[in-house]
Amino acid sequence: MSRTDRADRVIGAPPAAVYRALLERESLEVWLPPDGMRGTIERWDPRPGGGFRMVLTYLAPSGSPGKTSDATDVVDVAFADLVPAERVVQRAVFEADDPSYAGTMTMTWHLEEVVDGTRVTVTAEDVPPGIDRAAHEAGIASSLAHLAAHVERTG
Template identity: 75%
Template sequence: MTRIDRAGKVVAAAPEAVYAALLDRDALEAWLPPAGMRGRIDHWDPRPGGGFRMVLTYLDAEGSPGKTSDSTDVVEVGFAELTPPNRVVQTAVFEADDPAYAGTMTMTWQLAATDGGTEVTVTATDVPPGIDQAQHEAGIASSLANLAAHVEAAG
C-alpha cells in the first residue's frame, strides 16, 4: 500500500490569496521551508508542465538528515495540475544517492473556503520510504503555519 502523509490548517485568508501564495516564487521561498530550514528557488516556471527546483538548507547542519548532502535537500518540483483557486498538484523528486529517497512523490494542495477563511489540506502520496512519516507530517504542518502567517500578514 502507498504511504500517505497529511496535514491541514485553516488559514484566515480567501482561497484566492492562498492559491496566489502557492504560485509566487518569492512567497514560496519565504513560507515553504519548514522550521529549521531556509529555501532558495533556482528556476521557476509556474504553469502546468512547468515547475521549480528548490534547495532547502538546514540552519543547524549538525546531525541534520539531509537527503542531498549532510545539510541540504534539493528537490525538483513539477506542476502537474493547477486549478485556481482550489487545487495545486505537484510532483517532487529529491536529488539523493540513497535509494530510500528515490521515486516521485505527489503533493496535493486542496483549498476549500470556510467561515474562517480557507481550509488547506496537503496530501503527500508515494512518499519515499527514507522519509520519516512523523517528521514529514510535522514539516508539512510547519510549512502550513508559515503559509498562514505569510498570507494573513499580507491580507
C-alpha cells in the same frame, strides 16, 4: 508499499490569496521551508508542466538528515495540475544517492473556502520510505503554519 501523509489548517484568508502564495516564487521561498530550514528557488516556471527546483538548507547542519548532502535537500517539483483558488498538484523528486528517497512524491494542496477563511489540506502520496512519517507530517504542518502567517500578514 505506497504511503500517504496528510496535514491541514484553516488560514484566515480567501482561497484566491492562498492560491497566489502557492504560485509566487518569493512567497514560496518565505513560507515553504519547514522550521529549521531556509529555501532558495533556482528555477521557476509557474504553469502546468512547468515547475521549480528548490534548495532547502538546514540552519543547523550538524547532525541534520539531509537527503542531497549533510546540510541540504534539493527537490525538483513539477506542476501537474493548477486549478485557481482550488488546487495545486505537484510532483516532487529529491536529489539523493540513497535509494530510500527515490521516486516521485505527489503533493496535492486542496483549498476549500470555510467560514473563517480557507481550509488547506495537503496530501502527500507515494512518500519515499526514507522520509520519516512523523518528521514529514511535522514539516508539512510547519509549512502550513508559515503559509498562514505569510498570507494573513500580506493578504
